Amino acid sequence: MVDLAVSGVRLAGRDKPADALITGNQIPAIRNHGDHLEVKDSIHANGTFLSHGFADSHTHLDKTGVRPAGDSTTLDLAIENYTDSIGNFSPGSWQPT
Numbered sequence: 588m589v590d591l592a593v594s595g596v597r598l599a600g601r602d603k604p605a606d607a608l609i610t611g612n613q614i615p616a617i618r619n620h621g622d623h624l625e626v627k628d629s630i631h632a633n634g635t636f637l638s639h640g641f642a643d644s645h646t647h648l649d650k651t652g653v654r655p656a657g658d659s660t661t662l663d664l665a666i667e668n669y670t671d672s673i674g675n676f677s678p679g680s681w682q683p684t
Contacts, residue, residue, distance in 0.1 A: 589615075592626040596637035607637055 591609040598605050604620035618624070659665035 589624060589626045590628065592624065592629045593632050593637060594629055595620050595634060596632040597634055598637055604634060 589608045589610055592606050593609065594606040595604045596607055598607075598617065606618045606620050606622065606624075607614055608616045608618060608624070608626070659668050
């Protein structure tokens, strides 16, 4: 038995709504919206987009150790400081556009 069905979701690459079936911490199946299946619980997504989790891969440059954090007290000064030292980062050098 499926633990949870998230029904009526929009998915990338599909033109029609679908149902995501969840068991434990996995999604073992994606089915056509409306296919009958016995489930413990359900959420009606009403066309909401369903996607994988997103990783936040941003970096705080003042935490890299390249420059002391106190050197950049304003955004303008931070941009100037990091533009001056960006060649120290790898891979390769970067030029602002």
